[in-house]
Amino acid sequence: MADPLHVVQKKPDPAGKEKEDKLHENLALVKNIFVVMSGKGGVGKSTVAAALATGLALRGNHVGLADCDFHGPSIPMLFGISGEDLTTAGDKLIPARPAENLNLGVISIGLLLPDDDTPVIWRGPAKTSAIRQFFEDVAWGNLDYLIIDLPPGTGDEPLGIMQLLQNLNGAIVVTIPQDIALTSVRKSLTFLQKLNVKPVGIVSNMDGIICPHCDEKIILFSEGGLAKAAQDFHTEILARLPMDPEFSKAQESGKMIEWMTQNSEWKNNFEKVLDIIEKTAAGNK
Incomplete structure (x- = not known):
């Protein structure tokens, strides 16, 4: 059976070289690019991407966050900036x-949408064009890190972004600790393997719950399958992030930045993710 990833590999297009040059010129001052992905939706991928960008910025880095999840753009809500108008400088979005x-x-x-109720009803070519604009027509400037929140899955949009960008430092795969999500994790890791993108590690989100009475973590699901997937693909579980009602409140009220400055088991566990990202970036220099 033919490898489907090889079937859809993009062929060189000499006519598109000028566009490629423009894109890479616009990202020339971006030192490190990491993507955050998941094999399925609803596992907290955007939350992890937002926390990663925030945590790196709180450590003194210049950080950009590109929300490429066009059909579920939750990043503005997490930061409390829904409804804000983007400004421009020349032909670039700020x-x-x-x-x-x-x-x-x-x-x-x-x-860029008129309100939160407006869906993005686009076919593939329109989304491909918009994705390119996010990297070509945005004034990212001098960044230590550009974090990209990918659409869920391993289809056309994640593939297009991976092929569009050069010199990706790596990817974080986000999942939940249930067997039903394990197949998606393995597919995501295989996807990265086929595209020669380094899996920095796995983040297991909603992994247990903190008891509101004794503050102990209650394990809800089996953990063995995820550990085996990490071993099979020569990567690691970077963090196990528990469900926390206080974090849910922070997300819904747009308090991601405030949450990342507070002391909690969730945030303390996430510090290892930040450490590994900075270590990976330093190792690629």
Whole structure:
């Protein structure tokens, strides 16, 4: 049986070289690019991407966050910037700034829609064009990190983004600790393997729950399958992030930045993800 990823590999297009040059010129000052992906939706991928961008910015880095999940753009809500209008400088879009005292810029299709109820009803070519604009027509400037929140799955859009960008530092795969999600994790890791993108590691989200009475973590699902997937694909589980009602409140009220400055088991566990990302970036220099 033919390898489907090889079937859809993009052929060189000499006529498109000028576009490629423009895109890579626009990203020339971006030192490190990481993608956050998941094999299926609803596992907290965007939450992890937002926390990653915020945590890196709080460590003094200049960070950009590109929300490429066009059909579920939740990044603006997490930062409390839904409804804000993006500004332009010349022919470039200026990323939104969730906090004036933080070097974090955000681009999302959610900031370009008239309201939160408006769906993105686009076919593939329109989404491909918009994705290119996110990297070509946005004034990202000098960044230590560009974090990309990919659409869920391993289809056309994630594949297109991976092929569009050069020199990706790596990818974080987000999942939940249920057997029903395990197949999607393995497919995501195989996808990265086929595209020669390094899997930095796996983040297991909604992994247990913190008891509100004793603050102990209650394990809800089996953990063996995820550990085996990490072993089989020569990567690691970076963090197990518990469900926390206080974090849910923070997300719904747009308090991601405030949450990442507080002390909690969720945030403390996430520090390892930040450490590994910075270590990976340093190793690629």
